[in-house]
Amino acid sequence: MHTLHAQNVVLGAGAMGSAAAYHLARRGEPILLLEQFALGHDRGSSHGAARIARHSYADPRYARLMLDAFRAWKELEADAGQNLYLRTGGVSLCPPGVDYVAQVALSLQAIGVPHRRTTGRELHRAWPVFDVPDDTDVVFEPDAGTLAAARAVAVQVELARALGGERTQVLEHCPVRRIDLEADRPTLLTDAHRIIADRLIVTAGAWTRQLVPNFPVPLRPTRQQVLYFRPPDPATFAPGQFPVFFRKGEGDWNDFYAMPAVTGWGVKVARHGGPDVDPDAVDRTIGDEYRATVRQFLRSHLPSLAAAPIDRTEVCLYTMAPHEQFRVGLLNGRPDVLVASPCSGHGFKFSCLVGRVLADLTLLGRTDLAIDLWRIEPV
Numbered sequence: 001m002h003t004l005h006a007q008n009v010v011l012g013a014g015a016m017g018s019a020a021a022y023h024l025a026r027r028g029e030p031i032l033l034l035e036q037f038a039l040g041h042d043r044g045s046s047h048g049a050a051r052i053a054r055h056s057y058a059d060p061r062y063a064r065l066m067l068d069a070f071r072a073w074k075e076l077e078a079d080a081g082q083n084l085y086l087r088t089g090g091v092s093l094c095p096p097g098v099d100y101v102a103q104v105a106l107s108l109q110a111i112g113v114p115h116r117r118t119t120g121r122e123l124h125r126a127w128p129v130f131d132v133p134d135d136t137d138v139v140f141e142p143d144a145g146t147l148a149a150a151r152a153v154a155v156q157v158e159l160a161r162a163l164g165g166e167r168t169q170v171l172e173h174c175p176v177r178r179i180d181l182e183a184d185r186p187t188l189l190t191d192a193h194r195i196i197a198d199r200l201i202v203t204a205g206a207w208t209r210q211l212v213p214n215f216p217v218p219l220r221p222t223r224q225q226v227l228y229f230r231p232p233d234p235a236t237f238a239p240g241q242f243p244v245f246f247r248k249g250e251g252d253w254n255d256f257y258a259m260p261a262v263t264g265w266g267v268k269v270a271r272h273g274g275p276d277v278d279p280d281a282v283d284r285t286i287g288d289e290y291r292a293t294v295r296q297f298l299r300s301h302l303p304s305l306a307a308a309p310i311d312r313t314e315v316c317l318y319t320m321a322p323h324e325q326f327r328v329g330l331l332n333g334r335p336d337v338l339v340a341s342p343c344s345g346h347g348f349k350f351s352c353l354v355g356r357v358l359a360d361l362t363l364l365g366r367t368d369l370a371i372d373l374w375r376i377e378p379v
């Protein structure tokens with residue numbers, strides 16, 4: 001067992017860990033970034049080509065934080081010299097009686113983001129591929145779009161290396177077996193190392209609970225299934241011709257989302273929500289039942305896709321927290337351990353900002369961002 005000492009250890013190189021490493025390197029801090037698999041793997045929550053980014057939140061606090069998040073993405077794009085964000089426009093919809101679009105419209109109004117409240121009839125007029133009941137509640141946000149997910153993670157690790165030089169160490173295929181939180185300093189045990197950290201940032205996604213068993217918030221890894229459809233008329237689903245969209249339904253497991261064919265893999269469609277899963281034993285196949293569920297949804301929303309061939313499938317993990325609230329902050333009783341669990345299926349768009357928050361909290365012990373709603377406290 002080699003004993004290593006490191007000033008800043010970031011555990012997990014997904015969207016949150018790569019962002020933390022990038023922001024720490026940007027401030028000249030030495031980093032040791034640990035990843036159990038290969039960088040860019042497809043076992044966690046951040047793989048795949050694209051994620052939806054939008055201000056459209058029913059909770060105005062998240063909508064307002066997206067103003068900061070979009071600024072953080074712009075900074076990253078400038079540092080990287082490449083675009084990661086594609087503006088496509090976005091619609092949020094729900095059936096009458098579901099109090100979602102009304103809240104989203106209020107949030108967008110409150111933060112001064114351009115939007116247009118409309119109906120299912122108007123939606124069909126604007127985008128004939130949509131065929132929903134006329135009285136469907138709809139809000140359109142022109143600034144919504146997609147983020148290049150896997151590329152953003154890779155770019156942040158590359159920048160952490162480029163900005164940090166030798167001060168940035170990255171260990172792949174290096175699973176942390178245990179974190180000793182009883183020791184004077186957070187001590188990580190891997191198969192070959194005993195790593196003593198001055199400061200530890202845990203961004204372990206669906207594995208957070210395993211690594212921090214006394215985490216005061218219940219975190220549930222769930223299995224998400226994604227389908228990529230080959231549209232009969234690709235032009236009608238191309239970026240600029242088809243918006244990202246999120247449909248809030250009644251009850252559980254009745255929310256669906258989709259995005260234009262930004263990846264060349266077809267139109268990404270999926271249900272928001274899935275069964276609990278052990279992150280170390282995930283079934284990576286997608287059964288007929290789920291495919292039928294998504295096709296049924298498409299029949300009542302995007303009928304031209306309902307019978308379209310599925311070109312590609314993807315399985316991915318959410319880490320669900322109560323009320324889909326993020327949890328980011330110091331672990332109770334340890335001023336030298338930060339934990340970030342900002343997922344619940346909507347964390348990617350905030351990841352670059354979460355990276356900045358983690359660097360602030362690590363180096364300054366505070367941040368000027370309004371993240372009180374993300375504090376870690378027992379529920």
Ligand SMILES: Cc1cc2nc3c(=O)[nH]c(=O)nc-3n(C[C@H](O)[C@H](O)[C@H](O)COP(=O)(O)OP(=O)(O)OC[C@H]3O[C@@H](n4cnc5c(N)ncnc54)[C@H](O)[C@@H]3O)c2cc1C
Pocket residue numbers: 011012013014015016017034035036037043044045046047050051052053174175176177203204205206207208211224225226270316317318340341342343344345346347348349350
């Ligand atoms: C299908 C799907 C669609 C989504 N769509 C959207 C969307 O449209 N918009 C949006 O904003 N968000 C979306 N999200 C959510 C978003 O992708 C996640 O919130 C985000 O990627 C979480 O990043 P993370 O870094 O916390 O997790 P991960 O990317 O899983 O990173 C955790 C890392 O820690 C590593 N790790 C864990 N344990 C150990 C260990 N013991 N030792 C070493 N390394 C370890 C893991 O291997 C992993 O690489 C979606 C998620 C899924 C699954």
